[in-house]
Amino acid sequence: MENVYILMLIALFTLAIIDLVVGVSNDAVNFLNSAVGSKAVPLRKILIVASIGVAVGAVFSSGLMEVAREGIFIPGKFHFEEIMIIFLAVMIADVILLDFFNSLGLPTSTTVSIVFELLGAAVFVALIKIYYSTGDYETLFTFINTSKATQIIIGILLSVVIAFTLGSIIQYFSRLIFTFQYEKKLKYIGAIFGGLSFTALLYFILMKGISSISLVPPDFLDYVKNNSLIIVISGFLLFTGISHVAITLFKVNILKTIIVIGTFALALAFAGNDLVNFIGVPIAAWQSFEIWHAAYQATGVLPSQLLMSGLSEEVSTPILFLILAGLVMVTTLWFSKKAMRVTQTEIKLARQEVGDERFEPNFFSRGIVRYFIIVGNVFQSLIPDFLSQKMSSKFNKETVPVDEKGLEVPSFDLVRASVNLVVASVLISMATNLKLPLSTTYVTFMVAMGTSFADGAWDRDSAVFRVAGVLNVIGGWFVTACTAFLGAGLFAVIIYFGGIIAIAILVLLAVILIVRSTVLHSRKLKEEKKRKRFKRSDIITINEITIESSQNISSVIGRINKMYTKTVDSLGLHDLNKLKKSSKGIEELELEIDELKGNIFYFIKSLDDESVEAGKFYILILDHLQDMVQSIGFITRNSYNHVHNNHKNLKFNQTRDLKAIDTKMQVLFDDIKLIFDSHSFSNIDNVIAEKRVLLENVSELIQRQIDRIRTTETSPKNSKLYFGLLLETKDLISSTMSLLQLFQEFHKEAKQTNY
Template sequence: MEDVYIVMLVALFALAITDLVVGVSNDAVNFLNSAIGSKAVPLRTILIVASIGVAVGAIFSSGLMEVAREGIFVPGKFYFEEIMIIFMAVMIADILLLDFFNSIGLPTSTTVSIVFELLGAAVCVSLLKIYYSTGDYSTIYEYINTAKATQIILGILLSVVIAFTVGTVVQYFSRLVFTFQYEKKLKYVGAIFGGLSFTAILYFILMKGLKSIAIIPVEVLDYINNNSLVIVVVGFLIFTGISQLVITYFKVNILKLIILVGTFALALAFAGNDLVNFIGVPIAAWQSFEIWQSAYQATGVLPNELLMDGLTGKVQTPVFLLLLAGIIMVITLWFSKKAMRVTDTEVNLARQSEGSERFEPNFISRGLVRYFILAGNMVERVIPTSFSEKLSEKFRKKELVSRTKQMDAPSFDMVRASVNLVVASILISIATNLKLPLSTTYVTFMVAMGTSLADRAWDRDSAVYRVAGVINVIGGWFVTALVAFMGAATFAAIIYFGGIIAIAILVLLAVVLIVRSAVVHSRKVEEEKKLKRYNKSDIVTINEITVETSENISSVIKGINKMFTKTVDNLGYHDLNKLKKNSKAIDKLEEEIDELKGNIFYFIKSLDDDSIEASKFYILILDYLQDMVQSIGFITRTSYNHVHNNHKNLKFNQVRELKGIDVKLQSLFDDIQHIFDTHKFGNIEGVIAEKQQLLDHVSELIEKQITRIRTSETSPKNTKLYFGLLLETKDLIASTMSLLQLFREFNKEAKQTINY
């Protein structure tokens, strides 16, 4: 009997290690995004500082371990056997949930997930206990610590509002003081800003956090509590003086120091608050096992007979477990690719500049933006014009005159990064010291969104996309709570009835899904690398335009070539599933063109003054590429809809004729791709000469179909499809040849001034 629970404990700690990995991959966004987005220091330095913060912060987390034991449910109402079922269900659900969010690159809350998983599993087991005993479901409240659970949930929700509001206000006044041309201002107010930042971090991170460390003498803690005001005032004066010394004599940008210290502080606060989310449950299970083992040795009580009152109260977590967890978190921080993917999401939403937007607008984001535009217009009418102009001057951004600077520029400046880190770390530390496990993800994300709003990063051109992104992320948070509750409840029910066999199956399922997720993610990363073409920040001359355009054409031609062949083959076999995949794959081609067209503004601004004609050439090339993609999109989607609607198959002769076109097109596109891959542009003439023959062939097939209609064709839907495919193929060929002719003319002109 004892062996079964030892195996369960081993499984729980193994799951905890995995949970640490997937959890840190998601939560790295909390303390890395500001430093990475501002590009204040190299990434390696950021990771070193964050690693130290995580390792130290792991020691601060002991007090919050009580949440896993008694924060959500009443342990005295559950037997040891039931407690282990709850903990096992929670860990399996947590790993799968967090890994899913990591894979799609969205930041979610490890705190919310663990709280609702504990709640879901506990509610499930409580309902089963009631069903097999009294049947009075109104007593469910006796099993759940409703007061504490409500406090935690309300604290999490309230933290979202507070974080956004505080971030917005602090950043607004910081920007009024520093403006976007903050370099000169740092000489005068940088020291005070540094003094305030370092003092706040000292007070909330160190002074308030020391009481969580058992090895600190009581006398030291009493002295700090009794002299807090004096320590803060003296600390402010000392840090202000040091900041002024660093600025004046060492010529160091004080904002960089604030960002480094803030990264350390936020990493420390993250580990102190969130470590319970990853190892709190296994430690609580271990402590439960020790309680039962002692009772079993003394009285022989069975696992289904011992109520777990012993979990109530404060139990110190062994320091070596905290340090081990910290080491695992640090290793994950350095080697997790998914962590960088999640970080990219928040940095992208908070960036100051324009660029490619990840999220599509929705009716909520459009409505909110429209409302705030109207509200802003009303406020402008009330505020005097002179005062409004002075405020606007404070928020005037530096002009980026070239796309090279645009591509290399930080997502936001160091003033905003400093505010993000200091405000978020203080808010998280306050909650940690109040024993409230708020969501560090929610706090850091909403602080970042608040500061970006205050910085006017969301202008008319980007606001609808950014707001949509925020809505998607926040929507994901609610999904987190619902899925965590239902998932843990489901797993608890399965384990309750299935026992050790169910546990083995669920653990195996979790391992398989995690491995599969890792493989899929690696493939996705490789695909994204392949899609990254020529470095657009280097395109400033005609020669570089030619190289860039060649790669664009080759990439699109390759995609169209494969898609036409697949569509013809799958249409011939009437294969609905493959045609559906083809239809979805067209979206990627369309996104490539949209991304290229989205960069036209920066492309034109980056060109040499004598390259105006090159701008026109580039725009026309993209227009032809778009026409080609639209043609293959029509061919693919029309074929899919025909099969999806269960219309008659094309006749054998029609399929054979389409395959004949495919063979000729494949040869043509292979030649074109080879030309642009090898830059042998002299061969364009030969390809263009073949165009009329191919067009004539398509025209002959159109005439054949007309004859069929008059003699043997009986399906109007087949006729519509076949004519549509042939006519769109003609448009595809025509657009391709127009593109080649344009490139040929541009290449001839370029040769007059450039030696290849």
Template sequence: MEDIYIVMLVALFALAVTDLVVGVSNDAINFLSSAIGSRAFSMRNILIVASIGVGVGAVFSSGIMEVARKGIFLPGEFYFEEIMIIFMAVMITDVLLLDFFNSLGLPTSTTVSIVFELLGAAVSMAAIKIYKDSGNFVDILNYINTSKATEIIIGILLAVVVAFIIGAVVQYFSRLIFSFQFEQKVKYAGAVFGGVSLTAILYFILLKGLSSVTFIPEAFLNYIDENTLVIIGAGLILFTLFSQALMSFFKVNVLKMVILVGTFSLALAFAGNDLVNFIGVPIAAWQSFELWQSAYTSTGVLPSEFLMSGLQGEVSTPPFLLLGAGAVMVITLWFSSKARNVVKTGVNLSRQGEVSERFDPNFISRGIVRYSVILGNGIGAITPDVISRKIEEKFQNQKAFSRDDDETPAFDLVRASVNLVVASILISIGTSLKLPLSTTYVTFMVAMGTSLSDRAWDRESAVYRVAGVVNVIGGWFVTALVAFSAAAIFGAIIYFGGIIAITVLIGLAIFSIARSFVLHSRKEKEKAKTKPFRRKDISTINDIVVESSKNISSIVCGVNQMFSKTVKNLGYYDKGKLKKNKKSIKKLESEIDELKRNVFYFIKTIEEGSLDSNRFYILILDYLQDIVQSIGYITRNSYNHVNNNHKNLKFNQVRDLKRVDDKMQALFDEIEDIFAQQDFARIDVVLAGKQALLNDVGELIEKQIKRIRTTESSPKNSELYFGLLLETRDLITSTMNLLELYREFNFAVETTRFPGVRP
């Protein structure tokens, strides 16, 4: 009888290790984004500081399972068998849910996920018990602490609204004090700013960090609580003097000191308080097993008859498990690329400069931006001109925040410091008031508020950034809903399916994690192959040639493959593969969209007087867009024809299209190689076959006209076939126009008509 529960315990601890990895990958945004975004230190140094904070927090963690102590459900109402089902459902759900958010690169709350998973699994188990006993489902309230779930929801709303507003207000006044040219102002106001910031962070560490340390005497904690104002006052004086000494004698930038200490404090608090979100459930299962095993040895009580009243108290974690969990967290910080993706989302949404916007605008973001502009114009109209001019001077941003450049900051040290200090203060206040705040929600919304005040969200980017924030916030609420529902469903499946259901669900979790890892690795490799645009790399027409040749080679390769696959899959009437082709075409379109978004920066960075080179690049984009539009039409129309269950093309039509495909494949292979090797002298050979290829397509059009007059009886087939041939002709024409442009360019290089070109 014990064997099945031992197997479940092993599975739970294995899931806990996986949960640690995916959980830390998501929560890394809490303590890494400000330091990474500001480039205050190298990535290596940031990770060292964060690792120390995580390690210290893990070692000093009390190991108390917060959610059990807070009573999300009442353990005394459930039997041991039911408790183990609840815990298994929770861990499987948590691993799947957090990995899903990591794959999307979106931050979510591990605290909220674990709370609602426990709530969902417990509700499911309580409902099954009530149904079996023919009871009233209102009695579920006797099993669940509904007030705690309400507190969590209120905490989420408070965190979102309050953190955003406070972050925005503090950053606004900080910018008025320091402006963007803060280097000089720091010499005079930096000591006070450092004193206030370091005092706030100290209070945060004392309240949020040390409160969970087991060996700290209760008398010391009581002293801190009773003498809070004295400690804050003394800290303010000492840290102000300390900051001044650092600046005057050691020439240390006090803002960097604040960022360093702030990153450490948030990492410490995360590990010290949130660690048990990942390992608390298996620890509680272990303790449950020990309680039942002891009772079974002495009385022979069955798992289905032993009530778990012993779990009503605190669930302590052995120190060696805390050390092991801390080690896993530190390793994850260093090696998880998904953690960097989640951090990148927060950094890019708050970036001062331009960025490739990840989120598409929606009606909510458009409405918020529109009415915000109206409100801003109204406030500006009633503000005296003198005050307006003074404020505008403070926000004159003369620093170069490069676009998508890993070597330059997304925002400055002032904003990074405010992010960390305000987040620390709010989390400290929430803790003192015993509010169930999420560190993820607080840190993210503070960063968004400071971004708004710093005018990082201008008219060019606001609608995209607001859409991103709306999506992230929506994801938080989806976290609660999905966590509750999935855990409830998994709990019911395990109850009725037993060990077979557990095996299947764990297999599902393993498959999902493995698939996510493979897809993520593949995506990262594709990104590595594609060199991102960087302004400083482009300055002459030669740079444009190199850059555009790579882009053309890549796009022509994609078009070549897409054309061949579409013709082949259309011939086989394969709806599934045609649907994949339709989805794949979006990748080519996104490449073109990205190149078009960069036109402004190309023109800005090309050497003065290179008007012809700018025109040259714009024409390249125009032809590439025509090429992608043609292949997009061919792909989508082929899929729509099959999806609508129209008749397949006739054998002769498919055969003729295959012949065209063979010739197109030879053409595109040659073009791809020309641009990959940048051997533009071979262009004339390709252009010589232009008319012959167009004539071949023209002949097929004539053949179809004759078919219609004699044997063709399907209007839809004719519509599709004509469309494919006409778009193929346009595809050939656009491709040849691109080649002719490069032929003219070669002549221009020889005659040095392009400024900045090496003949």
């Protein structure tokens, strides 16, 4: 009997390690996004600062099992056997849920997930207990502390609104004061801004960070709470003086200092406060086992007989567990690819410039943007023109300094990054002081969205995309609560009736899903690295335009060649699954070409004066590539629809003729790809000479099909598809040759210019 529960504890601690990895991967967005997005300091230094904060917060965390002690459910109503079922169900659900959000690259709340998993598992186990005992389901509320769940839901709603509103207001006035040319203003008002910021961060560290560290004397914490006003005033005066000296004498960029300290503070508070979300449940399970084991040795009580009232008492976590947890968290911070992906989601939604958008607009985002445009126009009409122009000039980004050649432009500047950290810190510390349930993820994310909105980052070109992204993330938070509740409840029921076999299957399932998710994510990253991505600072000179165009042409030609062959082969075999995969590949290729065309604005802005004329060449190249992709898209999709609609197979002669054209096109496209891979552009003439022969072959096939219709062909659908494939093949060849001729002319002119 005892061995069964030891195995359950081993499973719980194994899941806790996995949960630490997936949890930190998601929550890293809370303290990394401002520093990473603003590029205040190199990424390596950011990670070092965050690692120190995480390590200190984790190792010195008090580690109290808060979620059980505060009564999400009433431990005294459940037996030891049932408690272990609840905890196992919670950990399995938490690991799967958090990894799912990490794979999507969406931030979610680890606090909400663990609370609603505890709530869901406890509710389902309580329902089973009631069913087999009294049958009075009204007694369910005696097992559950419903007020706690209500407080958390209210906290979510309030934090979303308050964080966004305060972030918007404070950023708006900060920008009015500093403008986007803030360097000069820092000399005069940077000390005051630094004093306010450092005081807020100090108070945040004291209230949110140090309050969770077990080694801090309670008397000191009481002193901080009772003398908050004196600490704030004294801190402001002290830090303002220090900031003034640092700016004037040592030429310190005070904004970068704020960002570094703010990153440390948030990381410290995250590890010290949220660690319970990841290891609190297995620690509580271990403590439950100790309580039962002692009672079993003393009285022989069975696991199904001992009520766990003792679990509600405050029990500190052994320091060894905290050290190991801190080590796992720091390691994850450095090596987790998913952590960077979640961080990038928030950074992209908050970035200053328009560019590639991850989220598609929807009905709600369009409606919200349209409403705010109308309201904004009304307010604009109420403000005098001179005042409106004066305020608008403060948000002028046209003269923002451009980064040096070759460096990636920050997503937002140091002013906004500082406001993000300070406002989030103040809100979290206030909520902690008032003992309000609050998620650091909700606060940091919504503050970042509010500051980006106030900063004019959501303009008419990007607003519907950004609002759609925010709605997706907020919707994901509520999905987290529902999924956590139902998932943990379902797992609890399975374990309750399935026993040790069900536990083994569910743990194995969780591990398999994590491994599969990691492999798929790694494969996706490798595919993205293979594809050349446009960067506005990459292409400046004619030589760089030639290299970039050659890579794009080679990549597109190679993929079109493979898609054409796969489509012809799959159509001949009537293979629906392979045609479906080809259709998805076309969608990816279309998105990449659309992304390149969407970045033409930045491409032209980045050109040097001598290369501006080459901009037209680059645009025309992309236009020809798009025509080629549209042709192969028509060929693939029509082939897929033909097979999907269960129309008749192509005749043997038709399939044979298409395969003959495919063979010749393979040779042609391989030659073209070799030209652009090796930059042997002098061979373009030889390839262009093959154009007429190939086009004549296609024309001959069209005539053959006309003759068949007059004699033997009986299927209108086959004829429609076959003619469509041949005509689009002809267009594909023509677009390819037009591209080659354009590139040949440009290359000759470039050589003449250079020499």
